[in-house]
Amino acid sequence: MAEILETTRVYGRVLRAQVRSQAQYRTSMLLEILGSMVVNGLDIATVFVLFSVTGALGGFNGTEVLLMTALAAAGFTVGDLVAGSSDRLREYVRSGLFDSLLVRPLSALVQLAVITFALRRVGRAAQGLVLYVVALCVADIPWTVGRVLFAVIVPISGAVFFASLFIGGATVAFWWIESGEVANAFTYGGRDFTSYPSTMYGGWFRDLFTLGLGFGFVAYFPGLVLLGKPDPLGLPTAVAWCSPLVAVIAACVAAVFWRIGVRHYRSTGS
């Protein structure tokens, strides 16, 4: 137990050092935080520009769409805050700097997350969570004890899901250094996918992203559960409650990827 506390303290120190160094250029820092909040806000505005055409999206009304979009935003921004910089693993693998993480008696993954922590993402994460609370307040939710618990757990499981995605995507760099953009299709593409109700998509594309890759469990199914609505796509209600389980599975898959990747790593050799 004492050992765990000690390690946590070391991570805390590295994190503080990172935050301090990034806060040195105060104006630049504040502008970056503000800028990323504006960009995030406009991303959500995009959903509502399309909403404005008919006053509905995929058969859902304004507060329902807001709830799903806010869930996606909360999950993505928090996941991005924790693990969004892990795509810089590429630079570490290319330059051989990853060696320096492996020789220390700490977890290489947590070190990577702490060292690449970007303070500018704090603003958006706060914004995402505030939006989620607002969406919960305005949406027409038949509150029960189960739903209250679910409402608390779901943004966390969304964040775990996206963090796993970021880490899993970054791990590809162990084999394929120029892979960056492929991961973007699932991280940023996934964010865009979850911002809209899954009923808007069609064909195999919907099945692949909603169920196969699990994006439906970030915002669409949890949204249905909170609103107490049956799935228009015909899936049983019990499945919709499975979001936390899906997040755990995603985390396990990412962990396996990471372990195999680290074993595969052979440094640059120069």
Add this chain to the structure above:
Amino acid sequence: MARVQAALIAAGFRRHATYRQATFAGAFTNTVFGFLRCYILLSVAAAAGGAMAGYSGPQLVSYVWLGQGLLAVVNSWTMLDLAERVRTGDVVADLLRPVDPLWTYLWTDIGRAGFALLTRFVAPLVVGALAFDFYVPQSFLAYPLFILSTLLAIVVCFACRYLIGLTAFWLLDIRGVTMFWVFVSGAASGLYFPLAVLPDWLSTTLWVATPFPSLLQAPLDIAVERGGTGQALLVCLSQAVWGVLLFLACRWAQSRAVRKLVVQGG
């Protein structure tokens, strides 16, 4: 002189042709986003009774997939090397060459766009055409006008990015400007949704007062024949005007920047 230009275009083409993995990765990502945006816009159109802001289903399909392909050709999201070379001081070598860096960068960028046109433009389009029904232009004139408009879009986007690169002479770090540009050029150029969806005053302001619609919305509208040939010509003309204005701005900003430049040492 024509030999210099041809050599620069070839150099830009060859440089990007070496990044084969990155080309594949980029085309893959554009394709995934193509499916995403295509289904979203089609769903909105279906709910609105088959058309959205005057675009029919097949028009929206063409709009999205051509846009996903053109995104890499116009390349508004990747900055030129210029800013980095200003920061490190390498820009001095560019300025010493007998060709003005503005032209050097333009010809190299056209070479890059040529490579992107053969790879990253074609790939999403083929996938899109297999999965959805495209709109086929009625008038034969739409094809040459689309090519002209795409060329103008490449030039306008180049001038915008060159201007942003020049700000490095004053700011040194252009991350803030870049972040702002990436978002605005995405939303205001018609990548996420056709600008006609926006309130009239806003879309008119964007068309009249900003170069953003010239980047994507202009060639895309021509490809799906929104308005007649007359309107297409007008759109090309406005792109050309923006190109000229932006090039004049680049020339002016560059002359100011060079006057400010101090080379250390010697």
